[in-house]
Amino acid sequence: MVMFLFSKNQASHIFEAETKGYPPINFEEGSLDVVNECSNEMTMIKETGEDMYRKFPLHEQTGIWVPASVPPMTKHDHEEWQKGFGYNKGCFEEEYNWDIDDENWEMTMWDVLADMFVAGKEKILSVASYDFGRHGMSLVSQFFLEEALKDKSQTVQDTYVGSEHTLLETEPAKWLPDSAASSCMLCGACFHPIICSRHHCRFCGGIFCGGCSKGRSLLPPKFMTSDPQRVCDVCGVRLECIQPCLMNQLSRACQLPTQDLTDLSTLRSWLNFPWATTMEYEIYKAANSIYGYCKVGELKPEKSIPDSILRQAKGLAIITEVKVGLMVTYKIGTGLVVARRADGSWSPPSAISTCGLGYGAQAGGELADYIIVLRNTEAIKTFSGNAHLSVGAGISASAGHLGRAAEADFRAGDGGYAACYTYSCSKGAFMGCAFNGSIVSTRNSINDQFYGGPIKASEILLGSLTKPPAAATLYKALSMLFDKIEK
Known part of the structure; x- marks a missing residue:
């Protein structure tokens, strides 16, 4: 399970933003039976030094809560992240003061090539002037983040042990349109037609980048598919507890063969x-x-x-x-x-x-x-x-x-x-x-x-x-x- 990390000043600013009249999110009844247990657990705010955890809901149309993720990072990395992160119809556009008219702005081929050139230039400069101290701290932070995710995943699995039946009865969710998110709903990476493409989670319908939706899982029977489907990292953890059951019931291996004649009649x-x-x-x-x-x-x-x-x-x-x-x-x-x-x-x-x-x-x-x-x-x-x-x-x-x-x-x-x-x-x-x-x-x-x-x-x-x-x-x-x- 992944989540946001903010400093105290940023967290307090976001808490204040919530009181400025943003409309509440109404979820459909019966669609959050499984997720409520996890969301109640993630609502707790844990303060450790200068870090604190904070949850954010997904778009109203999904009916499912998906946490976002920002790993521990240096000051320079955090500034770069702020430049690239945006959340449509959320409280972040006001904080970062983006002067983009979403209705009139359209990406051109020149924008695509320019982004690719900038990305390639940054890669070359980072290799030419390798900052061992900065990257060393990034590796350490990544190690501790992976360990924390392992513990969190185990906790989530234990929470969902009694909810397997509810997961098996889950019905397909409505997919968000591509225009609903200009950045990944987990890591906040801005979408790009070549560098960072959009991918829909087949379980919750959210929009994520390839790195946050690289897993494949079998889906409940009502999804009417026997092949593993692309899911986001959060849904991958949720579905992990029912995978053995689905493999024994829905996978191709458990189906009887239909093409079983080997004589000359076929x-x-x-x-x-x-x-x-x-x-x-x-x-x-x-x-x-x-x-x-x-x-x-x-x-x-x-x-x-x-x-x-x-x-x-x-x-x-x-x-x-x-x-x-x-x-x-x-x-x-x-x-x-x-x-x-x-x-x-x-x-x-x-x-x-x-x-x-x-x-x-x-x-x-x-x-x-x-x-x-x-x-x-x-x-x-x-x-x-x-x-x-x-x-x-x-x-x-x-x-x-x-x-x-x-x-x-x-x-x-x-x-x-x-x-x-x-x-x-x-x-x-x-x-x-x-x-x-x-x-x-x-x-x-x-x-x-x-x-x-x-x-x-x-x-x-x-x-x-x-x-x-x-x-x-x-x-x-x-x-x-x-x-x-x-x-």
């Missing part, structure tokens, strides 16, 4: 596209690749993965990749990773992407579905990192609808290093023997969108998360593949 099963934008399609591609591999293994057993290697597999990475070139080949694709646990069950999937180059005696183009066998736990840890490099050499050949590629590669990254075996079924016209290198990275944004919140790949693959219902098609294909080997 056009999408004929060809896997190399780039997917959702986890649902990654799951479908992986299941389709496994079924296709099983069909090839039945027709030509010599092209199947040896049973001894599959029995020892601790996990699988399934990627659809397109490769094209002459001598130098370029490749790109996406896929997912699943880990096999000690009891034989499978972990939830984690999305990955790959891009790379190859060099050698090769020519053509092909679309291939790769199955990478993760032989040990170290290989799973390698794929659970943010990114890793794959280096290997192999032979690839495809003509027409079916092809075969076998490759042994070495992988190393921030998650560790390991050796893996790669098998594939490919389509196209391609032949060659080459040295290949590629970078495989975890698609954290796809994972967050699917599971409903920030989650690491290591928690997905090596943690104790339950199998998501949305991946039922994938687990069915994996069961068919490994049950056949065991029998």
Whole structure:
């Protein structure tokens, strides 16, 4: 939870401003059930030396109280803040005596370029003449502010424990128009079309800068969305206590799959596209690749993965990749990773992407579905990192609808290093023997969108998360593949 810090003189001046006849703010009944508990707590004025806390209400149209924030700062920083802070229809315009006619003033392209030039100039001057004393104090102030925010956030969470039901029943708030605020309602930064853009909080409807609304949270059921939405820092703290409940009820991972047919009756099963934008399609591609591999293994057993290697597999990475070139080949694709646990069950999937180059005696183009066998736990840890490099050499050949590629590669990254075996079924016209290198990275944004919140790949693959219902098609294909080997 964040709040304003004022000196005693400034605070007394603001208290006097409140008595000059400003109209009271009328909130709608029933819209502040949850917020009242927090606002009552924040109304208390705490004096410590020269600092004091003070709350300010949001615009009448939101119906929700949002505190503003000014961190501890030096005298010079405070003067700069005063120059840039303004609150429409509030008590600050009179204090700072702004001579701007909001009705007639309009930002031009020259104003935009001038602001960008001034911002760049200040950055260059600050780097050229670095004030260690001033910036050192700023770092110390920032540290104490972060510690205070952590304590405050914990207090707010404890306050909202008994109000989870009220939060779950919250209805969508009316968004403020862009003209309602010329500066961020939390930090007071003036909006700029390039330097500081406007963002609406999807929960309270207020207007904030990117730094004060960088969080993503699942919203209550009445908002009718299953994807995490942008919210301000205050609403992010408010919604944190109900995120586990929403992840189990509304996230994409908890929904049953609708595209579960992989036979020739559906056009999408004929060809896997190399780039997917959702986890649902990654799951479908992986299941389709496994079924296709099983069909090839039945027709030509010599092209199947040896049973001894599959029995020892601790996990699988399934990627659809397109490769094209002459001598130098370029490749790109996406896929997912699943880990096999000690009891034989499978972990939830984690999305990955790959891009790379190859060099050698090769020519053509092909679309291939790769199955990478993760032989040990170290290989799973390698794929659970943010990114890793794959280096290997192999032979690839495809003509027409079916092809075969076998490759042994070495992988190393921030998650560790390991050796893996790669098998594939490919389509196209391609032949060659080459040295290949590629970078495989975890698609954290796809994972967050699917599971409903920030989650690491290591928690997905090596943690104790339950199998998501949305991946039922994938687990069915994996069961068919490994049950056949065991029998």
